[in-house]
Structures are given as C-alpha cells and as structure tokens.
Amino acid sequence: MAITAGARFAAWEWPSVNTAASTDIDDEVLVRAAQGGDRAAFGQLYQHYVRMVHAILLARVPTAAAEDLVHDVFLQALRSLAAMREASRFGPWLAAIARNRAMDFHRRAKPTDSLDAQPGPTDAVENPQHEIAIEDSIALLNAVRELPDVYRETLVMRFVEGMTGPEIAVRTGLTHGSVRVNLHRGMQMLREKWACNTPRAEKEKSS
Amino acid sequence: MKNDYLWDGFGEPDPELQRIEKSLARFRYSGETPEFSSTEFVQPKLPRFAFFTRWTPRFAAATLFLVALTTSVLFLRLSPLQVSNAPGWDVARLSGAPRVGNFSLVSDSSKAQLRVGQLMVTDNSSRASLNVAEVGEIYVDPGSRVRLIESGSNRSRLALELGTIHAAIWAPPGEFVVDTPSATAVDLGCAYTLHVNDDGSGTLRTTLGWVGFHKDGHDSFIPAGAMCATRPVQGPGTPYFEDASEKLRGALHAFDFESLSAADREQALHTILAQARRRDAFTLWHLLARVNVDERAQVYDRLASLVTPPANVTREGTLALDRQMMDAWWNAFDLGDISVWRFWEQKQAPPLLKKAAR
Numbered sequence A: 001m002a003i004t005a006g007a008r009f010a011a012w013e014w015p016s017v018n019t020a021a022s023t024d025i026d027d028e029v030l031v032r033a034a035q036g037g038d039r040a041a042f043g044q045l046y047q048h049y050v051r052m053v054h055a056i057l058l059a060r061v062p063t064a065a066a067e068d069l070v071h072d073v074f075l076q077a078l079r080s081l082a083a084m085r086e087a088s089r090f091g092p093w094l095a096a097i098a099r100n101r102a103m104d105f106h107r108r109a110k111p112t113d114s115l116d117a118q119p120g121p122t123d124a125v126e127n128p129q130h131e132i133a134i135e136d137s138i139a140l141l142n143a144v145r146e147l148p149d150v151y152r153e154t155l156v157m158r159f160v161e162g163m164t165g166p167e168i169a170v171r172t173g174l175t176h177g178s179v180r181v182n183l184h185r186g187m188q189m190l191r192e193k194w195a196c197n198t199p200r201a202e203k204e205k206s207s
Numbered sequence B: 001m002k003n004d005y006l007w008d009g010f011g012e013p014d015p016e017l018q019r020i021e022k023s024l025a026r027f028r029y030s031g032e033t034p035e036f037s038s039t040e041f042v043q044p045k046l047p048r049f050a051f052f053t054r055w056t057p058r059f060a061a062a063t064l065f066l067v068a069l070t071t072s073v074l075f076l077r078l079s080p081l082q083v084s085n086a087p088g089w090d091v092a093r094l095s096g097a098p099r100v101g102n103f104s105l106v107s108d109s110s111k112a113q114l115r116v117g118q119l120m121v122t123d124n125s126s127r128a129s130l131n132v133a134e135v136g137e138i139y140v141d142p143g144s145r146v147r148l149i150e151s152g153s154n155r156s157r158l159a160l161e162l163g164t165i166h167a168a169i170w171a172p173p174g175e176f177v178v179d180t181p182s183a184t185a186v187d188l189g190c191a192y193t194l195h196v197n198d199d200g201s202g203t204l205r206t207t208l209g210w211v212g213f214h215k216d217g218h219d220s221f222i223p224a225g226a227m228c229a230t231r232p233v234q235g236p237g238t239p240y241f242e243d244a245s246e247k248l249r250g251a252l253h254a255f256d257f258e259s260l261s262a263a264d265r266e267q268a269l270h271t272i273l274a275q276a277r278r279r280d281a282f283t284l285w286h287l288l289a290r291v292n293v294d295e296r297a298q299v300y301d302r303l304a305s306l307v308t309p310p311a312n313v314t315r316e317g318t319l320a321l322d323r324q325m326m327d328a329w330w331n332a333f334d335l336g337d338i339s340v341w342r343f344w345e346q347k348q349a350p351p352l353l354k355k356a357a358r
Helices: A024-035 A039-058 A063-083 A089-110 A134-145 A148-158 A165-172 A178-199 A199-206 B002-008 B014-025 B050-078 B246-257 B262-275 B278-288 B293-306 B314-321 B323-332 B339-349
Strands: B089-095 B111-114 B119-122 B127-132 B136-140 B142-150 B156-169 B175-181 B184-187 B191-196 B202-208 B211-213 B218-223 B226-231
Touching: A024 A089, A039 A089, A039 A148, A039 A165, A089 A165, A134 A148, A134 A178, A134 B014, A134 B191, A148 A178, A148 B136, A148 B175, A165 A178, A165 B002, A165 B050, A178 B002, A199 B262, B050 B293, B119 B127, B127 B226, B136 B175, B136 B211, B142 B293, B184 B191, B191 B246, B218 B226, B218 B262, B218 B278, B218 B339, B226 B246, B246 B262, B246 B278, B262 B278, B262 B293, B278 B293, B293 B314, B314 B323, B323 B339
Parallel strands: B156 B175
Antiparallel strands: B089 B111, B089 B127, B119 B142, B127 B136, B136 B156, B142 B156, B156 B191, B175 B184, B184 B211, B191 B202, B202 B226, B211 B218
16 A cells, blocks of 8 residues: 555554563653654654553543544544643643543434444454354453443453553553553443343343 | 453363354454654655755844844843833743742842743742733742743733642733643633642643633543542543532542442442432533443433433434534533534544545
8 A cells, every 4th residue: 555655653463461561751751742843753653552541541432432542542642642741641631532432422423322232233244253253242342341441441441442440541641550450340231231231131030 | 260361362272262263253353554744743855955945044133033022122132112022921930939940039129031842840838920911910829840832912821830820811812821740731711720749640620700721632521610630540530519529529430430340330320310410410411422432321311310401302313422412411501602612623633644544
C-alpha cells in the first residue's frame, strides 16, 4: 500500500501481552517534542496509547464506533496538545478526551443505537482462529461493559488489548496498586455476572 | 501463582483467564495507522527558492501594513480626538499596582489597555477592572493572571491562568468566553465568579443567568445559585446548587473526582439520589451522562420521581441519552433554554475533519 510521504505515522505491530511498557519519562520527552511540532514524536505517542484509547472507547460504545472514534480522539489531542501544560499527565489527559468523546457519542446517538447486541457484518463469518462462538464473545464483552467504569476500562485493556498490568499503570497514570485492585475486583464481578448471563446459561434457564 | 497471570501474563496460566483473553481478543484494535492532514499539525516546509516566489509579495504587503500602522499611530497621537476603536480592553486600577504587560498602574487616575495576547497580573494587594462597553465588566481579584486572547465585534475571549475574576456580561449569550487550564466558561447571559488554583483546578459560581462549562465535549451548565468544580484531567464536575445538603455535595465531589471502589461508588450514588431535592433535578440530569447503564436507570428513576418527564420523553430514550429528550428534560427545569447552548456549540464546530482512508 502506498504511504503518503511525511504524513503517515510509522507502521505499528501490536505487541504481545508480555511487552515491557515504555516509561512515562520517555513519553514526557515525546510529548514535549510533539508540542514543538515533531510529527514523528506524535506518531510514537499514537503507537504507545492507541490501545488504551481504543479500550476506553470500546468499554463504552459499540465496537464499530470505537474504531472510528479512536481517530477522532487523537485528532482532538493533536489540536489541543500545545495547550497541555503537564507533559507527564499525557496519558490521563488523553484518557479523559477518550471518555468525553464516548460520552459525546451517546449524547448524539439515536436512541436505537445500543452496544453490540448482534454480531456485526464483519463478525458474521467466523474467524477460524477463534474457537469461541461470536455470540459468547459479544455477551462477554457486554458483561464487561456493565461493570463500573474503573473496572471495565482496566479489564478491556487487559483482555481485549492484551496490555499487562504494569503497562496499564504507565499509560493511565494509575498506581500499580490501583490497577491490581481494578483487575482483581473487576474479575470477581465479571465472574459473578458471567456465571448467570452466558448465552448457554440463558438457554438452560429458558429450557 | 495464578494471580500473576492476571497481572502481567507471566506465571502459571489460568485456563479461565486464557479463555476470556481468547474470546475478547477478537475485538482488539485493528484499524490502519491513521493519516492526518499536515495542516492539523505543522506547516509544511517551503520548497527551495520559494522565498522569491511566495515571500516577496508577502514582504511587500507586510511593509505596506507597517507603514500604514505607523502612520495611523502617529495620526492618533497627534490628533486632538481620542478614537476608541482599538481592540484592547480598558483596565482600571482598583487597588495596589496591577500590571498590564510591562506597565504598572500605580495611581487611581492611571489607565491602560489590555491588548490581545497581553497578560494582566495582580499581586496580593492589587485589584483591577476590565471593561468593554459592548461586552461587560470584569473585576480581577488579587493574585490573578488574565490574558486577552480574542477581542472582536462578536467574540471576546480571556484566559484566566490563575486567581479569581467576577464577570458581569451584557453581550449576547455565547459571545464572551473564558479559558481556564481545566475548562472553558461560556457566558449564556449572566454574572459569575471564576476561580483557578495553582494546580489548574477551579470553581465556577453563577450569580445571575447561567454559564456553560465545557471541556473536550464534556459540558456542565451552571444556573444562578449553583456552582461547579473542575479538575485538569477530569474537566468540569457535576454542578449543584450551593444550598444543597452537605452530604450531597460531598458525595458528588467523591463521585466526580475520587478513585472510588465499586462499593464506595455505589454508596456515593445512593447518597446523591437520596439527598436530591426537586431543585437538584438538574444535578441528576448531568449525572445521567456520567454514569454506567445500571447506575443510569437508578438516576432516571429518582429524576422522574422529582420532576414529571416532559411530553414525548421516554425512560428508554433517556437511558440511551437521546439528545432531543435530554434537551427536553433540561428545558423542563426552566433554568435556561438549551437551544442557546446548542447554537454556540454549532458555531464552534471545527471544519470537517479529514478522515483517514480506511
């Protein structure tokens, strides 16, 4: 695929779950460089934070909308970056933009728009790599979305985006302790919800 | 230990967690790397020799402009009539020695103008007022830093970097705006006090009319008698009437700005709903868009018990945050017509964003 000279961020390969997180000190340097007009630095920030942003959106809006809104969030960040005073708070600042964008999506959405109730057209054909039925995946994602904000965001980052606990802490600005608590309490709540809400359990209940 | 796997993916794999990972990994972000218009970021570099092709006419125009400006300034200085069409704001000293740019106002008779881009600073013993006939009057308290960002026929914009201002505005709604480090205050026909702390957090108190407090698409509306706190990361919190119960105000603060456990969050929401009076319905209206689906149903039920839902507003529609229904709710509180805000919002809409080809 042709790449427009100078205007495209560097290609990105998703890291595996065990990828070590880069430090926030690195990001501070990148933020300052981006504020000074360094496009490559902003590209690197995009690479570091796109999964966090997608997770925050996916925890709140339908899957297809989340992908669209990722771009909007980074555009908004790009436009406001010069006004950001604390480079060390880039992650929480970006997360706040993503949450607000998700809220805005709901404010503007039609009442019929809901979270993923049915498999989308791209999901209709089963990916052979996935042994788990798409309905189960959607039901599980929706169960995560019903958790309180702090838990669902952390669980989506961990399970959907494959981020590790330390990486989540670095990106979101939360302490390791908070991320641990969110992961464990969130998992506990998810287990309780999932135990009685799986499509199979629903079928068993109805039969 | 199995818990280590949840934390960082190391250690003995937990089959249940692996199954969840496998099930949810299909939703992982897979969008292509985006392409932003170069104008969104930095100006493209000029090609070689472009100076002669592009800058010569600009240089000529700039020279002409400077000559015209110098002539105008000389004319105004020599003219017996003071023509008051400059874009600055009149500054008057109220006490101490407020500073405008490098100029200090030290006597009652001394006046100055705050020009676009210029900073006005009051030390701990200084107070000053800013005045524009068509817009309104701003009183600046000691220990404040105020910058004039924009001054035009239909738009006036200040930045309050630190300290406190009291604004009495008679310009049409939406024309006077104040930026703070954590939110932007939009006058909707009112008088208000805006305060900014060292860390960029702040508060807005409305004494007349109502004010929109806005950040990154996150809005709070503050009617007369109400206030709203704001933080650099979270933006404006949920507004409330200052005569609301102490319990309600404390619970709202925790709900908006503290990292609560699920149990504490539930308790805070319970307190807010239990303490809300009919007058606090507007606070619950703000909460609707700030809570999760389960919590939203609770908020709706309490709101509907305090105020009869307007015509054509349904529970389902409100829970889905349908914009028309949310607007109808707001108008039912009789605290200001939300169409004024929607009009302002529309005027701020950025040009169409250039989307990446997907």
